[in-house]
Amino acid sequence: MLIQVLLILAALLLFALFVRRSHTARLQAFKRIGFLLFCVFGVFAVIKPDLMTWLANRVGVGRGTDLLLYMLVVVFAFFSLNTYLRFKDTERRLTKLARAMAIRDAVAPARALELESEPDEQAVDGHALDEQQDALAR
Template structure:
């Protein structure tokens, strides 16, 4: 009876996780991700109901125990998650950099306007001195 209760709790938790990911409003989930999630949910429920299946699969493959096989599969899944997350993060960084550059260029003050607003009127005696000191003048 104790095993049945834990099985029901684990199946309910797995179902809640799958439902949360599939029923999200406004999510841009790809079809492959949804199918993979459904497969994961089915495998999780099957693993809960028939735990000896993993041991038989592990023995068939040559791994000692079913728990070891599950651990190996989770390590591979974790590394694939890390790789895709890193790639997605890198792509987002590139997009943000391009966006920031585009905004900087769009909001920049044109050079002609910038020179006109920052130019300072120099007194005529300073202007004359600068012309006399200019290179090439004799």
């Protein structure tokens, strides 16, 4: 049946998208064109339901609604995979940014020792510290 070939080709296309993982302008253009074609197809399906049944019979599916369901499953799988890849890319970029900021804001070990050894403001005034210790001893 033709529908089986089409669904297998759609699955292979999704697999190729998953393996490729590049977000080129060309790929984004294909995504937009595919989305536009799907929307146009959906409008025709609403306006002329007989067209869906005719097309479904041509590709080996009994009813037009079944064909539409198959198409929606493929589109949902594409959308899910595309969203997953975009989130993974965003996560990778955020990790790189966090690492770059951590390196940029890092304090050199020698400077860290200087900061630890600098006296506190309370400790500078030794007289106030002695008074606090005397008060605690009483």
